[in-house]
Amino acid sequence: xxxxxxxxYRNPTGAVADGQGVHFRITLDRPxxxxxxxxxxxxxxxxxxxxxxxxxxxxxxxxxxxECEFTPEKPGLYFYHFExxxxxxxxxxxxxxxxxxxxxxxxxxxxxxxDHRFTTPSWLLGGIMYQILPDRxxxxxxxxxxxxxxxxxHTNWHEQPEWRPNEQxxxxxxxxxxxxxxxxxxxxxYLKELGVTCLYLNPIFxxxxxxxxxxxxxSKIDPLLGTEGDFKELCQRAKEQGIRIILxxxxxxxxxxxxxxxxxxxxxxxxxxxxxDSPYAPWYSFYKWPDGYDCxxxxxxxxxxxxxxESFNAYINGSGGIVPKWLRAGAxxxxxxVADELPDLFLDRLAAAAKEEKEDALVLGEVxxxxxxxxxxxxxxxxxxGGQLDTVMNxxxxxxxxxxxxxxxxxxxxxxxxxxxxNYPPQCLHLLMNHLGTHDTExxxxxxxxxxxxxxxxxxxAAQRLTEEQRTLALQRLRLASLIQYLLPGVPCIYYGDEAxxxxxxxxxxRACFPWGREDKDLIEWYKGLGRMRLAHKxxxxxxxxxxxxxxxxxxxxxRYIFTxxxxxxxxxxxxxxxRPQSIKGLGLDFTGAVPVLGSHLxxxxxxxxxxxxxxRFSRRLPPPREEPLAQEE
Numbered sequence: 001x002x003x004x005x006x007x008x009y010r011n012p013t014g015a016v017a018d019g020q021g022v023h024f025r026i027t028l029d030r031p032x033x034x035x036x037x038x039x040x041x042x043x044x045x046x047x048x049x050x051x052x053x054x055x056x057x058x059x060x061x062x063x064x065x066x067e068c069e070f071t072p073e074k075p076g077l078y079f080y081h082f083e084x085x086x087x088x089x090x091x092x093x094x095x096x097x098x099x100x101x102x103x104x105x106x107x108x109x110x111x112x113x114x115d116h117r118f119t120t121p122s123w124l125l126g127g128i129m130y131q132i133l134p135d136r137x138x139x140x141x142x143x144x145x146x147x148x149x150x151x152x153x154h155t156n157w158h159e160q161p162e163w164r165p166n167e168q169x170x171x172x173x174x175x176x177x178x179x180x181x182x183x184x185x186x187x188x189x190y191l192k193e194l195g196v197t198c199l200y201l202n203p204i205f206x207x208x209x210x211x212x213x214x215x216x217x218x219s220k221i222d223p224l225l226g227t228e229g230d231f232k233e234l235c236q237r238a239k240e241q242g243i244r245i246i247l248x249x250x251x252x253x254x255x256x257x258x259x260x261x262x263x264x265x266x267x268x269x270x271x272x273x274x275x276x277d278s279p280y281a282p283w284y285s286f287y288k289w290p291d292g293y294d295c296x297x298x299x300x301x302x303x304x305x306x307x308x309x310e311s312f313n314a315y316i317n318g319s320g321g322i323v324p325k326w327l328r329a330g331a332x333x334x335x336x337x338v339a340d341e342l343p344d345l346f347l348d349r350l351a352a353a354a355k356e357e358k359e360d361a362l363v364l365g366e367v368x369x370x371x372x373x374x375x376x377x378x379x380x381x382x383x384x385x386g387g388q389l390d391t392v393m394n395x396x397x398x399x400x401x402x403x404x405x406x407x408x409x410x411x412x413x414x415x416x417x418x419x420x421x422x423n424y425p426p427q428c429l430h431l432l433m434n435h436l437g438t439h440d441t442e443x444x445x446x447x448x449x450x451x452x453x454x455x456x457x458x459x460x461x462a463a464q465r466l467t468e469e470q471r472t473l474a475l476q477r478l479r480l481a482s483l484i485q486y487l488l489p490g491v492p493c494i495y496y497g498d499e500a501x502x503x504x505x506x507x508x509x510x511r512a513c514f515p516w517g518r519e520d521k522d523l524i525e526w527y528k529g530l531g532r533m534r535l536a537h538k539x540x541x542x543x544x545x546x547x548x549x550x551x552x553x554x555x556x557x558x559x560r561y562i563f564t565x566x567x568x569x570x571x572x573x574x575x576x577x578x579x580r581p582q583s584i585k586g587l588g589l590d591f592t593g594a595v596p597v598l599g600s601h602l603x604x605x606x607x608x609x610x611x612x613x614x615x616x617r618f619s620r621r622l623p624p625p626r627e628e629p630l631a632q633e634e
Contacts (some may be wrong), residue, residue: 002026002082002091002101004109005422015112015372015384015425018075022111025067026082026093026101027059033087033389037066041080042108044380053082072113075385077373079108098415099422112372112423115386120427121333121360123244127197128531129493132189133439134201134225135176135210136161136513137496138183142230145223148266150208151176151491155292158518161508163458173209177513181226185234192241194499194524195531198491200335203248204231207255211439211511213337214255214302216266218322220317228329235330244332246362249323251316251350252341253296254283254303261303272303283312289518293325294339308344317346317353324357333362335433339389340367340376358624359572364433365389370396372423384428391431396420398436405448405481405577410551421489421546431488436481436498439511443504444495448481449474453505461505475501476611477527480575483598483613486530487560487573489546499527533598537617538573550587554578555608557589563622570618571597576608583607593618 002009002025011023028034036052053066072078082093082101084328095104095109102103139157143242152162152175162175166371181204191199203212206220221228235245256263260280262271272281273290283305296302305312316322323334334354336342337463342350354361365383367374371392374381399417421429437444442453449470453461466474478498498511501520504510540560550557554577572591576582584606591603599608599614608614 001028004098004099005418006096013153014422016072017116017118018072018113021069021071023067023069025052025056025065026053026084027063027065028084030058030064031087032084032091034064034066035085037082037084039068039080040083041070041078041111043072043074044077044079050083072111075113075115075382076110078113080111081108097411099418109623110373110423112384112425114384114425118386118425120390120431121362123124123332123360124198124491126538127491127536128195128534129198129433129435129491130191130194130196130199131200131435131438131493132184132202132496133211133511134181134184134204135178135179135212136511137179138187138516139178140180140182140186140228142180142182144180145227147224148206148208150174150561151224156330157513158515160462161512163462163508173211173508176210176224177221178224179513180224181221181230181234185230185237188238188241188243191243193528193531194494195535196243196494196529198332199243199245200433200493201245201247203250208257209255213250214253214257215250215559216258219325220534223488229399231326232330235332239330245330246333246335246364247326247331248337249334249350250337251305251307251346252338253302256295256301256303277313282306282309296338307343313349315345317349319353321353323350323353327354327357327361328593332358332360333364333390334392335364335366336389337366339365339383339392340374340381343381344379344388347383351388362431363388363390364431365392367392368395368421370423371632384425390426391433391490393438394420394432394434394490397432397434397485397490398441401436401481401484402447404484404556405477405619408579410553411554413546413556414551417488417546418548426543427481429489430491433483433493434488434490435493435495436485437495437510439495439507441484441510442506443502443510444481444498445471445474445478445501446505446510447501448477450503450505460510461509466503471503473611475520475523477577478523480577480611480613482527482530483615484556484573484575485533487541487558487571487615489544489560492530492534493539494527495531499524529598533615537571537597540569540617544569544571549589553582554580555582555584555587557587566622568618568620569620570620572616572618573613574602574608575613576610579610581609591616593620595619 004010009025039051042048051068053068056065056067059065084091093101094105095107121283154177165171205215206217206222207214254260259267261273263273270278272278284303294304351363371383396416400413404413449466497514499517501523540562544560546563548558556575559570559572594603594616597615597617603613
């Protein structure tokens with residue numbers, strides 16, 4: 001009756017700009033004797049609108065078409081269904097699986113409407129991201145400045161991070177390996193060979209833990225990492241290699257051991273913990289000063305800030321604030337930690353400050369769910385409607401890839417991916433940070449081959465290594481998972497060391513040092529090949545449309561495609577997640593004119609090898625234009 005993902009029924013599909021007309025069509029069985037049909041559309045926060053549909057002809061001998069045009073006037077979420085008057089009474093059509101229409105139910109379709117002025121930076125399109133935890137990536141021999149007290153240092157680069165509590169029973173995360181900005185700069189040629197175009201650096205500002213999410217001074221580079229001059233030089237050298245750098249902005253909380261809170265008295269300034277008259281005191285929420293204060297997830301080392309406080313807002317987002325300061329120093333954007341804990345007012349001002357300083361600055365948010373309809377603390381967020389985030393970290397795609405690789409119903413992959421494609425504005429979709437692992441997750445190799453950690457603690461996790469058999473399986477799976485990752489809409493992101501075969505369960509084991517000298521060189525060559533593939537087919541992968549063709553049993557088939565004036569250009573992936581060869585006979589796939597990109601030419605072989613995928617490119621001439629544009633691509 002209807003499919004929101006097909007232009008035969010909804011044109012255009014996906015998210016639309018305000019003021020853009022959307023054509024709706026439903027097809028009904030003639031014996032229903034439909035006398036009237038309506039589109040019922042509900043702008044969030046407004047009254048439901050009932051739009052009359054008009055009979056517009058027959059669809060074969062026993063079905064008929066009804067249609068209407070709707071133009072959303074302002075950005076927001078619109079939820080809709082259909083109501084028809086028939087010989088069986090008034091029937092409703094709601095959303096079923098795959099965006100199709102079913103009688104009854106309660107699930108409405110979502111239409112995301114974004115501001116027509118909303119644009120995103122073009123420099124990241126078709127690129128590759130690389131995430132670095134600065135203490136653990138690469139260490140140079142450059143001398144350091146004065147290092148703050150309270151830190152311990154590893155002499156063996158390859159040993160495990162410290163995970164045991166200290167004598168007081170606390171895990172302080174104060175052990176350091178000494179990775180620095182110069183080390184990253186020295187590794188730029190390696191990153192260039194991987195095809196990297198954007199480095200995402202976990203926090204680099206002065207902090208007193210190795211992860212540096214407990215900011216002590218936003219205005220200074222941590223002295224163990226280097227100086228502001230080192231950062232500027234890194235940005236310049238990276239730019240010469242065609243690589244941009246974005247920084248991690250941790251603005252929902254600071255460290256308790258900081259210039260602003262100063263609980264330990266390390267700093268000469270009067271912090272909020274020391275005096276209620278401190279200029280920083282209004283930044284924090286005390287319920288019983290000085291020891292009773294709101295903190296992030298009850299960690300008393302991470303006092304929450306009030307982001308809407310005018311003084312804090314000006315310090316971060318003002319004309320001389322932190323956000324523009326580091327963009328001027330050479331950064332190309334910001335990744336915002338826990339974006340769902342940053343209020344709209346703060347996000348509005350941060351995005352405006354970033355764009356004012358650098359028009360093509362990227363503002364990317366950490367959101368773990370579908371960011372188009374995320375609600376946080378009782379408020380529907382408007383991240384992707386324009387004026388806030390350019391794009392987000394794409395945990396849903398990670399869930400889809402891992403689910404497919406580890407045995408979930410392939411239809412779940414199809415539904416997750418197509419939901420995001422349908423709900424996100426295209427300019428956000430094509431910049432999605434598509435990761436398989438981050439500093440907050442288990443290493444992807446461990447996920448794909450190891451025993452699930454479940455509720456097991458750090459002592460068990462610390463003792464685990466993949467067996468030879470497990471690692472062999474994990475490497476096979478990782479090659480296929482990364483191939484899928486590199487072909488999906490958005491920008492693939494490598495978590496440092498994943499491409500070199502790093503293992504590890506949860507924090508801190510997923511944050512061990514890059515295995516220089518012990519790399520899996522074959523795996524690195526695989527990733528270099530993926531980088532070359534993306535560059536060679538950037539015309540399709542940068543902004544091409546997505547369509548799932550098959551998702552059944554152990555097979556996944558999808559394509560990315562674009563239209564030129566005369567041709568339809570596409571990349572087709574056929575993936576087999578199982579340990580056995582899979583025949584593709586009977587799938588109805590047409591390989592006429594296929595040019596192999598990676599793997600076997602399936603038009604000849606018709607079999608996909610275990611844990612592998614085949615990628616083929618097609619260039620097919622378009623027929624002459626027709627009067628009915630809906631027929632060009634459903």
